[in-house]
């Protein structure tokens with residue numbers, strides 16, 4: 001017998017005896033509820049999940065589960081509180097509420113857009129937004145400013161260091 005047959009047999013017996021054993025599953029879930037996984041355990045899990053793809057069936061199951069959860073207004077509220085303000089992964093300490101320095105005005109923006117031919121540096125469509133390459137709104141030197149369109153500017157919110165490097169190389 002080769003290994004793959006042995007593995008299949010093993011998985012089948014596991015399914016029958018262990019995974020599909022509801023009584024056992026209940027016991028385990030009661031035992032584990034409220035327990036947090038250690039960082040090491042989580043790391044091991046994430047490594048073992050690399051390359052694993054959920055089947056369409058289980059994806060659909062997850063979608064339905066998520067839908068059920070979101071039907072409950074209490075869950076929706078909890079999620080919005082969880083993601084609001086400083087708990088949001090994109091929160092950078094309130095910098096978007098800081099006022100722009102006076103030098104970053106219409107005139108300067110127009111000059112920058114003029115310099116870049118009113119075109120988005122990334123996609124070459126018409127660009128209306130002047131972006132700070134180093135994400136520092138106080139740094140309004142022309143070398144730190146670049147013209148983007150709305151759609152491309154949206155992309156620069158994530159992966160900041162990558163974009164900074166990209167703009168510094170392309171300008």
Ligand SMILES: [Zn+2]
Nearest residue numbers: 120123149152
């Ligand atoms: Zn663009």
